[in-house]
Amino acid sequence: MTVTLREVAAAAGVSIKTVSNVINGYAHISARTREAVEKAVADLGYQPNLSARGLRSGRTGAIGLVIPDLKNPYFAELAGSVMRAASQHGLAVFVEQTGGDRAQELAVLASPRMRMADGILFSVTGLDQADAATVAFPVTTVLLGERIFGAGADHVTMKNVEAARAATEHLIELGRSRIVALGARPHEVSGSAGLRLRGYREALEAAGIPFRDELVVDATPWHRADGARAVRELLAAGTGFDAVFAFNDTLAFGAMRALGDAGLGVPRDVAIIGFDDVDEARYSMPALTSIDPGRDEIAETAVRLLAARIGGDSTEPFVLHEAAFRIVTRESTGG
Amino acid sequence: MTVTLREVAAAAGVSIKTVSNVINGYAHISARTREAVEKAVADLGYQPNLSARGLRSGRTGAIGLVIPDLKNPYFAELAGSVMRAASQHGLAVFVEQTGGDRAQELAVLASPRMRMADGILFSVTGLDQADAATVAFPVTTVLLGERIFGAGADHVTMKNVEAARAATEHLIELGRSRIVALGARPHEVSGSAGLRLRGYREALEAAGIPFRDELVVDATPWHRADGARAVRELLAAGTGFDAVFAFNDTLAFGAMRALGDAGLGVPRDVAIIGFDDVDEARYSMPALTSIDPGRDEIAETAVRLLAARIGGDSTEPFVLHEAAFRIVTRESTGG
DNA sequence: ATGAAAGCGCTAACAG
């Protein structure tokens, strides 16, 4: 049933080495030979056995993508971008979900399945700085996400502080000054929430707008309902505000809903900007202004770095790449 | 660097066959030998080389999941379920997106990457009945989704007609009689839209409620904005209705938004039910009643069938499995 | 219950 190199070689009247050379695009082959081989390959429907190639070459041609959860639109879209980038490099992508859980992240790293990959893209969430020293990556790894997490790997991240600052400045430019920071986490410093809050503060300071504790609200775990609840509580408490910087788009959707229910207009009464620029932001009503954190750039860069490491640059110093972000202006801020 | 069976065998003072037996859980091994081997495995941190195993055994231990688009929450969640089910069987999952496009579906099937899988789960969208005769699946395939698409493979699908009928009946039981079918497609018969419309008709007929053309509205491509637009047009046209059966949840979210904007209460003025039961249905406001089409059952069954085929039941007749659905009642229908 | 040895299909030295 399965056709091997040997059979192709026999059919083409050459040695298997020549067939291998043709298949792998080796340069110095006479046109006649190449044609004969290509014909035999086509006639027999030859397809290389990837396990054999992998055993011999030490490469599988696959990379692993380890993320918290595909249910989260940000990660689903990131996975899509990674798959697109990987296919440019001829790499297959297999995905592992961790639930953002420390124990599961460790379990996935230790899993024998990971050895099917030449390298992994690992979006760390549960592991923390303290684990950095202990954790052993089973294969070449590129880290995704905002944590620093030691230096044992290349790292691709987003400009959380700068993007958050720009988001806040965008609202300030609209003439808003009572801006809610929706999704802040009081005790977090180095995670997304901490960094985005820092950008928020910087923008306020630069504009000379006082920072008000009552406008900084927690809304864990950043689901739609959390955004709605938080905004409802603000309204109930009589806290005045004219803009919301939501730390992710999902929170923003919830906030918009709560504002609508309260009869407030977006952006007339309250302008809103989100973060992530998920697909749905284009389709919400009103369409949501958001920060595109550079998802495609993150995916492409991460895959490129990983492919390069796999290709052999193991001596290069580790790289930290911060993707460029941009504000995507839509109806929710008057665009 | 990499530890092989040979080294483990040397360390344990046995042959590589014995080590292999221990690792693969072969029965007849003395306790002392097993312990010695396990100790050596642990000490040396041995991990099997999956390419070598694959070459020898003819199995890679991976399956492919071919779907239209991870951006679509239904497929993102399906992928999550598939990965969970696959990991029960010790299988890795790699994902390929097709964009639901016929050409890309063919390209993916022909891709050498597919040969990295022992089998694939293929959610067909672009290929149609006419392709059924021509298409060659590169490996064992289980089809996902509502199309019949020939009989050259096992097939796992959902009860579209029955579920749609139940959804409509649920609205009728609430006392509603002017029920919008949101997302119908006039000329489609065998796709989801056609089947769901059929269930809708059946429910109306059974209840003696007249079928009204003006309540059946197209809203392609089933995005949130399409649902909102369609509902707005209905309202503008003065078409009275007291319920909406949305053919997917995203349409339902859009519809709810448009109703809210128009000052109509859900479910007071208009009850709404969706289809898919995506995660977001729990978090929308109001929370959306929806049809769970049996996503987990679909994933588990498909993986189980595929694993069985891979395991060797190639002579078994092809199976058609229709997953059980259920209505998940939430606020949007007064739950 | 354990060992010896063949060979899965491919790539890459090394020859010629």
Add this chain to the structure above:
DNA sequence: CTGTTAGCGCTTTCAT
């Protein structure tokens, strides 16, 4: 420019 050949690490007869 092309052919010969030696393994990659594992599973699996076939012996013992």
